[in-house]
Amino acid sequence: xxxxxxxxxxxxxxxxxxxxxxxxxxxxxxxxxxxxxxxxxxxxxxxxxxxxxxxxxxxxxxxxxxxxxxxxxxxxxxxxxxxxxxxxxxxxxxxxxxxxxxxxxxxxxxxxxxxxxxxxxxxxxxxxxxxxxxxxxxxxxxxxxxxxxxxxxxxxxxxxxxxxxxxxxxxxxxxxxxxxxxxxxxxxx
Numbered sequence: 001x002x003x004x005x006x007x008x009x010x011x012x013x014x015x016x017x018x019x020x021x022x023x024x025x026x027x028x029x030x031x032x033x034x035x036x037x038x039x040x041x042x043x044x045x046x047x048x049x050x051x052x053x054x055x056x057x058x059x060x061x062x063x064x065x066x067x068x069x070x071x072x073x074x075x076x077x078x079x080x081x082x083x084x085x086x087x088x089x090x091x092x093x094x095x096x097x098x099x100x101x102x103x104x105x106x107x108x109x110x111x112x113x114x115x116x117x118x119x120x121x122x123x124x125x126x127x128x129x130x131x132x133x134x135x136x137x138x139x140x141x142x143x144x145x146x147x148x149x150x151x152x153x154x155x156x157x158x159x160x161x162x163x164x165x166x167x168x169x170x171x172x173x174x175x176x177x178x179x180x181x182x183x184x185x186x187x188x189x
Contacts, residue, residue, distance in 0.1 A: 004047070004178050015123075046185045049074060053181035056083045067093075074119065077181055079107040104136030113139045115176035116165075124175045127168030134161060145172050 033040050041051055052068055052075065059066045060082040068075055071087045076099045079085060085094040092098075100106050105113045117135035118126020126135070138157070142148050148155065149169055152162060165172070 015121075041187065043185055043187060046182070050182035050185040051187060053078055053183045054185040054187050057183040059083070072121075073103070073110075074114070074122070074179060074181060076103060076107055077110040077179075104132075105139045109139045109143055111176055111180050112143070112145045114179045115145050115172045118175060119179060122178070124178045125171045126175050127164055127172050129164040130161070130168070145176060 030040055041055075043051055049072065052070075056066050056068060056078045060080055064082060066083045067086050068078065068083065069086045069088055071089050075085055076094065079094060079096055079099050081096070085099075086092070087094070094102060096107055099110065103110060103113060113135050114124065114126070116127050116130045116138060117132050118124050118130075130138075138148060138161075142151075142155065148165065149172075152165060155162075157165070
């Protein structure tokens with residue numbers, strides 16, 4: 001259990017358990033990784049995304065080019081000049097421009113975009129009634145949920161959307177917290 005699950009019991013609650021035939025393979029994958037001489041990193045109470053994020057931030061700070069192999073949209077928040085995503089299932093690479101094209105917002109705004117839209121794969125609620133198109137439009141125009149909520153009465157937004165945002169404010173902030181990848185996981189460097 002991660003700090004996210006401790007804070008929000010419904011976090012990833014919709015995910016089915018790992019299939020038994022996959023579960024038995026994990027031990028063998030670990031052995032293969034070690035046999036190939038690669039480090040195997042596991043941190044108790046820390047999700048893999050947070051370990052990836054911490055290493056990606058460290059690599060980028062040292063101007064190292066990094067490719068993260070994933071189809072997970074949460075990790076798009078890590079993309080920068082040195083970090084790109086590779087989705088091996090779709091054989092696509094996402095750099096900063098690719099993230100903006102795919103999600104309608106730049107990597108630095110992904111967290112706030114997901115805070116509004118939610119993420120069903122992790123059971124992150126977002127704001128009820130705000131979908132991908134509306135979330136993308138709001139974040140393109142206003143960049144952050146902080147700005148949106150600090151200025152909501154004055155913003156040029158339809159009344160129905162304002163009502164949804166008002167009702168979903170706590171959920172938006174919870175969702176942003178749950179969707180933010182920790183960049184300071186306790187790792188050995």
